[in-house]
Amino acid sequence: MGIWTGRDDKGGRDSAPTVADVGEHRLIDLITRPLASSPEVILGPGDDAAVLVSPPGWLLLTTDMLVEGVHFQAGYGTPVQLGYKALAVNVSDIAAMGGTPWAAVISVALPGSTPAEFVESLYLGLDRAARQFGVSLVGGDTVASPGSLVINVALAGKAAPGTVVTRRGARPGDLVFVTGSMGAAAAGLFVLQNPGSWPREAAGSVVRRFLEPVPHLEAGKLFASFGVGALDDNSDGLAREMHEICRASGVGCLIEPERLPVDAAVREIAAAAGRPWWEWALHGGEDYGLVVCVAPAAAESLVDACRSANIALTRVGLITVREEGLWTAWADGRTVPLLPGGFEHFLPDGGSHGR
Amino acid sequence: MGIWTGRDDKGGRDSAPTVADVGEHRLIDLITRPLASSPEVILGPGDDAAVLVSPPGWLLLTTDMLVEGVHFQAGYGTPVQLGYKALAVNVSDIAAMGGTPWAAVISVALPGSTPAEFVESLYLGLDRAARQFGVSLVGGDTVASPGSLVINVALAGKAAPGTVVTRRGARPGDLVFVTGSMGAAAAGLFVLQNPGSWPREAAGSVVRRFLEPVPHLEAGKLFASFGVGALDDNSDGLAREMHEICRASGVGCLIEPERLPVDAAVREIAAAAGRPWWEWALHGGEDYGLVVCVAPAAAESLVDACRSANIALTRVGLITVREEGLWTAWADGRTVPLLPGGFEHFLPDGGSHGR
Numbered sequence: 079m080g081i082w083t084g085r086d087d088k089g090g091r092d093s094a095p096t097v098a099d100v101g102e103h104r105l106i107d108l109i110t111r112p113l114a115s116s117p118e119v120i121l122g123p124g125d126d127a128a129v130l131v132s133p134p135g136w137l138l139l140t141t142d143m144l145v146e147g148v149h150f151q152a153g154y155g156t157p158v159q160l161g162y163k164a165l166a167v168n169v170s171d172i173a174a175m176g177g178t179p180w181a182a183v184i185s186v187a188l189p190g191s192t193p194a195e196f197v198e199s200l201y202l203g204l205d206r207a208a209r210q211f212g213v214s215l216v217g218g219d220t221v222a223s224p225g226s227l228v229i230n231v232a233l234a235g236k237a238a239p240g241t242v243v244t245r246r247g248a249r250p251g252d253l254v255f256v257t258g259s260m261g262a263a264a265a266g267l268f269v270l271q272n273p274g275s276w277p278r279e280a281a282g283s284v285v286r287r288f289l290e291p292v293p294h295l296e297a298g299k300l301f302a303s304f305g306v307g308a309l310d311d312n313s314d315g316l317a318r319e320m321h322e323i324c325r326a327s328g329v330g331c332l333i334e335p336e337r338l339p340v341d342a343a344v345r346e347i348a349a350a351a352g353r354p355w356w357e358w359a360l361h362g363g364e365d366y367g368l369v370v371c372v373a374p375a376a377a378e379s380l381v382d383a384c385r386s387a388n389i390a391l392t393r394v395g396l397i398t399v400r401e402e403g404l405w406t407a408w409a410d411g412r413t414v415p416l417l418p419g420g421f422e423h424f425l426p427d428g429g430s431h432g433r
Numbered sequence: 434m435g436i437w438t439g440r441d442d443k444g445g446r447d448s449a450p451t452v453a454d455v456g457e458h459r460l461i462d463l464i465t466r467p468l469a470s471s472p473e474v475i476l477g478p479g480d481d482a483a484v485l486v487s488p489p490g491w492l493l494l495t496t497d498m499l500v501e502g503v504h505f506q507a508g509y510g511t512p513v514q515l516g517y518k519a520l521a522v523n524v525s526d527i528a529a530m531g532g533t534p535w536a537a538v539i540s541v542a543l544p545g546s547t548p549a550e551f552v553e554s555l556y557l558g559l560d561r562a563a564r565q566f567g568v569s570l571v572g573g574d575t576v577a578s579p580g581s582l583v584i585n586v587a588l589a590g591k592a593a594p595g596t597v598v599t600r601r602g603a604r605p606g607d608l609v610f611v612t613g614s615m616g617a618a619a620a621g622l623f624v625l626q627n628p629g630s631w632p633r634e635a636a637g638s639v640v641r642r643f644l645e646p647v648p649h650l651e652a653g654k655l656f657a658s659f660g661v662g663a664l665d666d667n668s669d670g671l672a673r674e675m676h677e678i679c680r681a682s683g684v685g686c687l688i689e690p691e692r693l694p695v696d697a698a699v700r701e702i703a704a705a706a707g708r709p710w711w712e713w714a715l716h717g718g719e720d721y722g723l724v725v726c727v728a729p730a731a732a733e734s735l736v737d738a739c740r741s742a743n744i745a746l747t748r749v750g751l752i753t754v755r756e757e758g759l760w761t762a763w764a765d766g767r768t769v770p771l772l773p774g775g776f777e778h779f780l781p782d783g784g785s786h787g788r
């Protein structure tokens with residue numbers, strides 16, 4: 079049925095119990111025992127709704143759906159990694175607001191042939207991410223799927239009133255920074271999609287970046303406390319994120335691709351693949367670092383604060399007026415329009431339709 | 434691609450734009466303009482996460498995933514009805530806790546061939562339910578699906594501290610009541626699955642009950658204010674709900690199927706189908722009325738309060754000690770074990786596996 083088969087893919091599956099064998103209600107028993115919780119959780123999984131002590135201040139809500147064959151592929155990783163990533167990408171959305179992730183509900187649509195062990199491993203990964211990022215797993219829904227495996231996470235977060243950062247506040251003259259390094263997730267996906275004799279250590283490194291993305295939660299909170307202008311996470315590629323920010327803020331931008339922070343492993347894979355090293359960083363996405371726009375007067379203290387907090391921060395461009403549009407500027411003096419060109423569902427070639 | 438084709442199913446589809454034609458980002462523009470909101474919503478759809486003023490007291494969280502081919506079928510209704518139902522079933526979960534629905538995020542996985550108009554209609558239905566039940570639609574995710582259409586709703590609700598009712602508080606001697614009438618949704622599904630010359634008015638009535646279920650929100654709040662013992666919504670059939678309540682509360686029960694409140698339309702379809710009239714009421718599900726267990730001393734005032742509030746309340750059985758097990762009692766003196774027998778995913782015959 080096109081399902082991940084987990085770590086043990088060598089056979090012996092015939093006798094392993096599937097979700098159809100154990101049934102929905104026993105499956106729910108199986109997966110709701112050991113989940114991450116907190117004293118704020120009055121009632122966890124198993125009833126019609128979870129009950130929590132409402133947090134003071136502001137509440138954030140986000141949701142992301144991962145579909146097999148679109149967001150992940152059979153055999154690209156373990157079910158533990160899949161569960162981890164499903165929650166991590168939602169945590170990244172909360173990080174991109176400067177908030178604190180808090181409580182999640184999980185829905186999973188499973189083909190009947192899915193091994194019960196797969197589902198346990200999936201929840202192990204969800205639980206691992208939940209504990210790492212301080213999220214309580216408070217409930218969910220487990221349903222049958224006639225086709226693909228689908229995982230939906232809805233995550234609530236907390237924030238002090240007035241401290242969240244949207245995409246709307248970029249102003250002409252702001253400097254554009256990114257956190258962490260870029261392009262590794264896209265390079266990892268490329269390696270998975272093109273099996274071959276890639277440099278082994280580099281390939282392992284970028285594949286892990288694709289399968290186990292780490293949201294930049296502490297950086298998001300730091301940026302919110304600084305009152306930066308605009309903040310976004312790099313889920314769809316820097317090019318597309320800049321289009322989102324510029325559109326929401328009514329501004330233009332100038333990005334210098336050769337300034338993008340790219341790990342040696344990405345450069346190594348790019349060289350072996352005969353591709354320009356900056357391409358995955360600019361258009362790849364799924365890195366889940368943050369993109370932040372900040373006024374020049376505040377930039378120096380922000381850079382200092384990031385250095386103190388051990389957060390890698392790199393200046394990659396400038397916000398301009400809307401009429402300027404969106405451009406890339408290159409070391410040799412060329413300027414080239416910045417096409418969105420990130421990952422877009424439904425459109426195989428996201429870069430060609432223009433906006 | 435096995436997608437609902439909307440109200441216009443007579444052709445002319447070739448030229449209608451699909452979601453693949455318009456692309457994800459324009460689609461999001463299309464569907465996030467007119468959504469239900471409230472002054473508590475600081476930031477609605479379009480950013481990484483929605484931002485709301487956190488409600489005082491307790492917060493409820495629930496989620497339900499609807500999968501085409503499992504929870505709904507092409508041609509069984511309009512996309513407006515599908516959107517309405519996707520939110521209504523979540524509202525019912527909040528009603529079953531005695532809470533007030535508040536804010537929702539929606540994820541939809543769409544085959545690329547889905548008409549863009551279908552998606553607009555789906556959101557129209559979601560929005561209609563949101564306005565009816567006082568829910569703000571604050572965000573979501575729209576992704577591609579290689580197979581079925583999938584809709585996930587995650588709904589947050591509010592409750593005053595200490596007022597929610599779980600499934601855990603049923604005590605031996607409690608009376609079991611249900612709200613509204615039962616079996617209509619299952620009768621409606623039966624009519625849809627078995628096209629034929631059913632009594633026209635009755636068939637229209639039960640089909641609408643299946644396609645547009647109305648959660649019993651006011652009844653839930655009333656029950657919570659009375660401090661009833663246990664509360665559940667009838668999503669999977671009374672038999673299965675009683676198993677859930679008895680399991681969570683550590684009790685048994687005795688249900689009198691011939692007392693179940695069943696509309697004339699259901700009896701009419703049942704007679705035409707040659708089935709016992711109580712069957713859909715006992716095992717059918719999707720009615721989204723409430724099942725409530727209350728101590729005899731409090732029952733009379735509850736009945737009075739429901740009469741004043743125009744809430745139809747019917748006594749259908751009794752809570753017993755766990756050792757008694759779960760039974761049905763019939764007018765002719767027979768007692769028969771109450772098998773769960775509701776709708777269970779993965780297991781085609783949910784009634785045969787015993788628990």
